[in-house]
Amino acid sequence: MEQIADAEDLAQVLRGASLRVTRPRVALLAAVHDHPHADTDTLIRAVRVALPEVSHQAVYDSLHALTGAGVLRRIQPNGSVARYEARIDDNHHHLVCRSCGAIADVDCAVGDAPCLTAAHDHGFAIEEAEVIYWGRCPTCAATSAPTP
Amino acid sequence: MEQIADAEDLAQVLRGASLRVTRPRVALLAAVHDHPHADTDTLIRAVRVALPEVSHQAVYDSLHALTGAGVLRRIQPNGSVARYEARIDDNHHHLVCRSCGAIADVDCAVGDAPCLTAAHDHGFAIEEAEVIYWGRCPTCAATSAPTP
DNA sequence: TCACCAAACTTGATTAATTCAAGAATCGCC
DNA sequence: GGCGATTCTTGAATTAATCAAGTTTGGTGA
Numbered sequence: 001m002e003q004i005a006d007a008e009d010l011a012q013v014l015r016g017a018s019l020r021v022t023r024p025r026v027a028l029l030a031a032v033h034d035h036p037h038a039d040t041d042t043l044i045r046a047v048r049v050a051l052p053e054v055s056h057q058a059v060y061d062s063l064h065a066l067t068g069a070g071v072l073r074r075i076q077p078n079g080s081v082a083r084y085e086a087r088i089d090d091n092h093h094h095l096v097c098r099s100c101g102a103i104a105d106v107d108c109a110v111g112d113a114p115c116l117t118a119a120h121d122h123g124f125a126i127e128e129a130e131v132i133y134w135g136r137c138p139t140c141a142a143t144s145a146p147t148p
Numbered sequence: 149m150e151q152i153a154d155a156e157d158l159a160q161v162l163r164g165a166s167l168r169v170t171r172p173r174v175a176l177l178a179a180v181h182d183h184p185h186a187d188t189d190t191l192i193r194a195v196r197v198a199l200p201e202v203s204h205q206a207v208y209d210s211l212h213a214l215t216g217a218g219v220l221r222r223i224q225p226n227g228s229v230a231r232y233e234a235r236i237d238d239n240h241h242h243l244v245c246r247s248c249g250a251i252a253d254v255d256c257a258v259g260d261a262p263c264l265t266a267a268h269d270h271g272f273a274i275e276e277a278e279v280i281y282w283g284r285c286p287t288c289a290a291t292s293a294p295t296p
Numbered sequence: 297t298c299a300c301c302a303a304a305c306t307t308g309a310t311t312a313a314t315t316c317a318a319g320a321a322t323c324g325c326c
Numbered sequence: 327g328g329c330g331a332t333t334c335t336t337g338a339a340t341t342a343a344t345c346a347a348g349t350t351t352g353g354t355g356a
Binding site for chain 3: 168169170171187188189204205208229230
């Protein structure tokens with residue numbers, strides 16, 4: 001549970017996004033940095049280590065505010081609950097383990113804004129491509145079970 | 149609400165996947181063919197047009213069975229509920245509208261099993277790549293609102 | 297430094313999607 | 327046609343997330 005960035009840095013991130021700096025938000029940002037790809041429940045618990053009295057609603061509100069401002073990114077692989085990550089402005093994608101649900105980051109192979117060209121865009125104005133690689137993490141791949 | 153494939157064809161699909169052929173399952177398969185990318189609630193309603201007495205649980209069970217057998221594919225773009233599609237064995241991806249949630253299919257630009265090479269796989273055994281293109285559908289793009 | 301006010305937070309209830317569980321009905325095989 | 331396992335019905339329970347009303351707090355301008 002180490003603090004990767006100090007409170008003042010995180011406050012700057014919030015100010016930079018025109019968001020008010022509150023204790024719950026700073027604690028939440030720290031929690032997301034500490035627990036990449038964590039779900040909401042994990043984040044609530046992590047925030048409460050620093051601020052025991054924070055309500056779950058404050059965390060939900062903050063997650064929405066920070067996600068809306070582009071400070072956090074929400075991801076939600078197929079049967080999973082919502083998870084959040086401190087979004088760096090790179091264009092990275094995710095590896096998800098079918099067995100244990102572990103998530104890892106992968107840089108995009110093609111470039112900075114790749115995959116943005118679909119074969120046939122049906123008239124859609126495409127803004128972003130999200131890629132999820134499904135497979136088995138090293139630990140689960142080593143386990144006997146061939147395919148769960 | 150036209151039947152795209154007749155009941156016997158759908159029954160064959162089920163038998164081919166070693167699944168028992170039941171009225172709810174056949175009706176569900178037909179419903180998924182008729183309503184591509186529909187959510188569970190829509191499918192329950194569609195199934196009940198043909199079989200009014202079907203329980204929601206039967207639909208949930210059938211969706212799990214057919215998804216597990218590879219006859220259907222479950223997709224769930226970021227804040228959306230689960231949606232299902234009759235999975236043809238091609239490797240196609242999805243266009244999702246950020247405004248209205250509309251989903252369209254896109255063939256994969258790169259080939260049959262593309263994108264399967266990530267820059268750095270972290271030791272994962274990658275089996276499949278899922279791509280979601282986020283943007284705005286023609287209708288929503290035409291609407292004044294620049295970004296919702 | 298102080299006071300104000302909108303934004304953010306607390307508290308507590310509510311919704312929506314999905315799952316769990318026990319017993320009845322049905323499918324496929326013999 | 328009858329048997330046994332699977333599937334379906336019924337109804338309750340869980341979980342994630344949202345809604346709503348009232349209180350507190352951060353930031354701005356006096």
